[in-house]
Amino acid sequence: KKSFRVVVLPGDGIGPDVVAQAVRVLEVVSATSPDIELKLEEHLFGGCAIDATGVPLPESTLQACKEADAILMGSVGGPKWDVNSKVRPEQGLLGLRKGLGLYANIRPCNFASDSLLSYSPLKASVAQGTDIIIIRELIGGAYFGERKELGQAEQPDVAYDTMIYSIPEVQRITRVAAQIALNADPPLAIHSIDKANVLASSRLWRKVVVETLQNEYPQLKLDHTLVDSASMVMVASPRKLNGVVVTENLFGDILSDEASVIPGSLGLLPSASLAGAPSVADALSPEFKPTHGLYEPIHGSAPDIAGKGIANPIGTILSAALLLRYSLGLDKYAQAIEKAVQKVLDNQDIGGFELRTADLGGSAKTTEIGDKIVEVL
Amino acid sequence: KKSFRVVVLPGDGIGPDVVAQAVRVLEVVSATSPDIELKLEEHLFGGCAIDATGVPLPESTLQACKEADAILMGSVGGPKWDVNSKVRPEQGLLGLRKGLGLYANIRPCNFASDSLLSYSPLKASVAQGTDIIIIRELIGGAYFGERKELGQAEQPDVAYDTMIYSIPEVQRITRVAAQIALNADPPLAIHSIDKANVLASSRLWRKVVVETLQNEYPQLKLDHTLVDSASMVMVASPRKLNGVVVTENLFGDILSDEASVIPGSLGLLPSASLAGAPSVADALSPEFKPTHGLYEPIHGSAPDIAGKGIANPIGTILSAALLLRYSLGLDKYAQAIEKAVQKVLDNQDIGGFELRTADLGGSAKTTEIGDKIVEVL
Ligand SMILES: CC(C)[C@H](C(=O)O)[C@@H](O)C(=O)O
Ligand SMILES: CC(C)[C@H](C(=O)O)[C@@H](O)C(=O)O
Numbered sequence: 001k002k003s004f005r006v007v008v009l010p011g012d013g014i015g016p017d018v019v020a021q022a023v024r025v026l027e028v029v030s031a032t033s034p035d036i037e038l039k040l041e042e043h044l045f046g047g048c049a050i051d052a053t054g055v056p057l058p059e060s061t062l063q064a065c066k067e068a069d070a071i072l073m074g075s076v077g078g079p080k081w082d083v084n085s086k087v088r089p090e091q092g093l094l095g096l097r098k099g100l101g102l103y104a105n106i107r108p109c110n111f112a113s114d115s116l117l118s119y120s121p122l123k124a125s126v127a128q129g130t131d132i133i134i135i136r137e138l139i140g141g142a143y144f145g146e147r148k149e150l151g152q153a154e155q156p157d158v159a160y161d162t163m164i165y166s167i168p169e170v171q172r173i174t175r176v177a178a179q180i181a182l183n184a185d186p187p188l189a190i191h192s193i194d195k196a197n198v199l200a201s202s203r204l205w206r207k208v209v210v211e212t213l214q215n216e217y218p219q220l221k222l223d224h225t226l227v228d229s230a231s232m233v234m235v236a237s238p239r240k241l242n243g244v245v246v247t248e249n250l251f252g253d254i255l256s257d258e259a260s261v262i263p264g265s266l267g268l269l270p271s272a273s274l275a276g277a278p279s280v281a282d283a284l285s286p287e288f289k290p291t292h293g294l295y296e297p298i299h300g301s302a303p304d305i306a307g308k309g310i311a312n313p314i315g316t317i318l319s320a321a322l323l324l325r326y327s328l329g330l331d332k333y334a335q336a337i338e339k340a341v342q343k344v345l346d347n348q349d350i351g352g353f354e355l356r357t358a359d360l361g362g363s364a365k366t367t368e369i370g371d372k373i374v375e376v377l
Numbered sequence: 378k379k380s381f382r383v384v385v386l387p388g389d390g391i392g393p394d395v396v397a398q399a400v401r402v403l404e405v406v407s408a409t410s411p412d413i414e415l416k417l418e419e420h421l422f423g424g425c426a427i428d429a430t431g432v433p434l435p436e437s438t439l440q441a442c443k444e445a446d447a448i449l450m451g452s453v454g455g456p457k458w459d460v461n462s463k464v465r466p467e468q469g470l471l472g473l474r475k476g477l478g479l480y481a482n483i484r485p486c487n488f489a490s491d492s493l494l495s496y497s498p499l500k501a502s503v504a505q506g507t508d509i510i511i512i513r514e515l516i517g518g519a520y521f522g523e524r525k526e527l528g529q530a531e532q533p534d535v536a537y538d539t540m541i542y543s544i545p546e547v548q549r550i551t552r553v554a555a556q557i558a559l560n561a562d563p564p565l566a567i568h569s570i571d572k573a574n575v576l577a578s579s580r581l582w583r584k585v586v587v588e589t590l591q592n593e594y595p596q597l598k599l600d601h602t603l604v605d606s607a608s609m610v611m612v613a614s615p616r617k618l619n620g621v622v623v624t625e626n627l628f629g630d631i632l633s634d635e636a637s638v639i640p641g642s643l644g645l646l647p648s649a650s651l652a653g654a655p656s657v658a659d660a661l662s663p664e665f666k667p668t669h670g671l672y673e674p675i676h677g678s679a680p681d682i683a684g685k686g687i688a689n690p691i692g693t694i695l696s697a698a699l700l701l702r703y704s705l706g707l708d709k710y711a712q713a714i715e716k717a718v719q720k721v722l723d724n725q726d727i728g729g730f731e732l733r734t735a736d737l738g739g740s741a742k743t744t745e746i747g748d749k750i751v752e753v754l
Pocket of ligand 2: 471
């Protein structure tokens with residue numbers, strides 16, 4: 001039996017609720033599979049870690065994450081920990097991303113089930129068939145460039161951040177995008193988003209994306225959209241962006257959240273943040289093998305419904321599926337989970353019981369969704 | 378008779394087509410009004426200026442704009458002038474903004490007529506009642522901070538831009554937002570958008586917005602939304618942002634374009650870019666009086682339909698209305714134009730002729746829309 005170590009970071013707010021259900025799903029996979037074993041261990045992270053230890057990312061948590069085969073996270077933050085205070089839960093998240101070198105954030109955005117079209121804010125004719133994988137560069141740009149706070153010498157009334165990119169940083173994220181595009185048959189189109197008509201960092205971005213793909217993946221289709229235009233297209237005709245969208249950190253933050261409302265509920269969508277710099281040689285291999293992977297639902301800690309047991313666990317369960325696929329190389333278990341989720345959402349062959357959480361107009365509890373997915377599985 | 382000098386910059390692509398109709402409307406106002414006279418003069422700007430003079434913003438054009446009471450623009454750019462070439466049409470636009478100090482970009486986003494709801498990509502129930510005025514800071518942030526291109530010493534494989542703001546820059550744009558909010562009865566709510574959980578420039582932004590409003594406009598309602606969250610809300614429930622949205626340059630670029638697709642056609646929306654730093658004293662006056670004002674539709678130069686005579690001139694005609702309101706203080710003429718546009722869009726009392734351009738599913742020519750608006754006026 002092959003054994004994998006999975007660190008679980010429930011975090012704050014609804015994090016523990018939703019993570020508990022994904023853990024059940026992983027335990028079922030572990031218990032029923034003849035060839036693998038998953039060893040799950042919980043660690044403190046985020047606001048709850050600040051309360052317990054004074055810092056959002058305790059050294060022991062970071063260490064465990066470094067040693068693990070994969071990490072499953074809930075969500076961090078909440079009104080209890082103010083944006084203005086010195087120690088904030090997000091610092092833990094940014095520290096973990098940087099500490100593990102998680103430079104590739106992957107966010108699929110599609111309809112897990114067509115039965116969800118009615119929950120989309122977009123007209124069904126506009127939203128239907130949206131199938132975008134957003135690849136966001138996660139440890140560069142304005143998030144990690146040199147910064148100056150208000151009040152510091154020499155110009156106390158000025159503050160700045162630096163949007164900075166180097167050629168290798170853009171090369172490696174381009175290769176991840178290319179590999180994900182190649183995982184599909186036929187390969188997906190790549191849409192690169194930048195603001196090259198204004199920003200120097202975007203001109204570097206565009207040049208490196210073009211050259212990397214031309215040299216290493218000449219078979220892939222590539223186009224470029226300015227970020228302002230992309231934010232329109234994402235609403236007006238999202239299918240035009242079907243395929244792989246690749247962009248820098250801050251644009252990716254904005255566009256991936258914009259995209260995430262299309263499928264009707266934030267509660268449904270998973271994400272993966274991966275480390276491991278593919279060399280040109282790796283890039284030619286059919287699979288992208290991350291050295292570290294952090295998996296989390298895209299929604300926040302939703303303090304308003306925390307502890308009520310009504311949060312939608314599906315985004316976290318689908319994140320666990322991505323964990324199996326990308327970090328553990330267990331695609332068949334990932335697919336099994338995705339199929340079970342779809343079945344529950346389609347609500348077919350399972351007795352017509354309206355099995356949906358409040359975000360999808362239902363009244364099911366978090367645990368009931370978990371129960372049903374485990375049962376179908 | 379009071380006389381005003383208005384500089385007209387038709388620009389590229391469909392710019393000349395749509396500007397011609399707005400000019401007709403302004404000429405009707407000038408000819409029929411007993412108390413004012415508008416002197417219109419055309420100048421070269423954008424790609425056509427590059428072709429004619431080698432630069433997108435000739436000195437004579439900048440000079441005329443500085444001396445004018447207001448500027449009406451079409452649109453600039455097109456595939457003919459490459460993003461990678463040294464001289465680009467957008468540089469003219471950025472140069473004009475900076476040269477005139479046009480720091481406040483104002484973009485109303487609403488349904489000129491409820492009959493347009495069916496053109497929105499959003500469900501009618503989501504889109505209806507959207508009524509947002511976006512105030513974008515236009516000459517600060519990453520657009521004008523220090524930048525380094527790829528290939529330059531000392532680190533030739535790195536490029537960066539600097540998102541930089543000073544206290545006075547944020548104060549003055551906050552005051553514009555406040556004055557626009559106060560122009561409505563009851564005053565509008567102010568939604569400030571930033572990324573204060575990550576960026577130092579956003580922490581400065583938030584602090585200055587809070588303090589300026591607390592000190593000078595304590596009666597106004599203010600809330601804060603992170604830019605990623607705002608980009609979701611704009612799609613999922615845009616009415617939550619009804620009122621005044623105020624944000625920095627790059628976020629404003631992205632969010633205003635995102636918002637602009639809600640009303641169904643980009644061809645309908647006007648914008649104003651204003652200069653003139655209101656002091657605290659000005660700020661208490663009921664009206665914001667810009668020293669310079671540039672008015673343009675929000676759409677681009679649409680090279681695919683340029684010269685076909687089918688572009689929608691309404692965004693430009695509504696821009697002319699804003700010109701009358703903000704720069705010339707002629708609110709009653711602005712209202713008359715806005716009413717005429719609404720009537721044509723509502724298609725009432727004008728014979729049932731389907732008076733719409735192709736972007737709204739009709740087959741009317743640019744000039745026919747102009748004819749009808751002039752007639753109704
Ligand atoms: C919490 C915050 C720092 C984070 C980000 O901006 O990256 C979040 O918005 C996300 O997208 O994961
Ligand atoms: C053309 C470009 C430089 C410009 C900008 O980014 O400001 C445009 O997108 C706009 O919003 O007016």
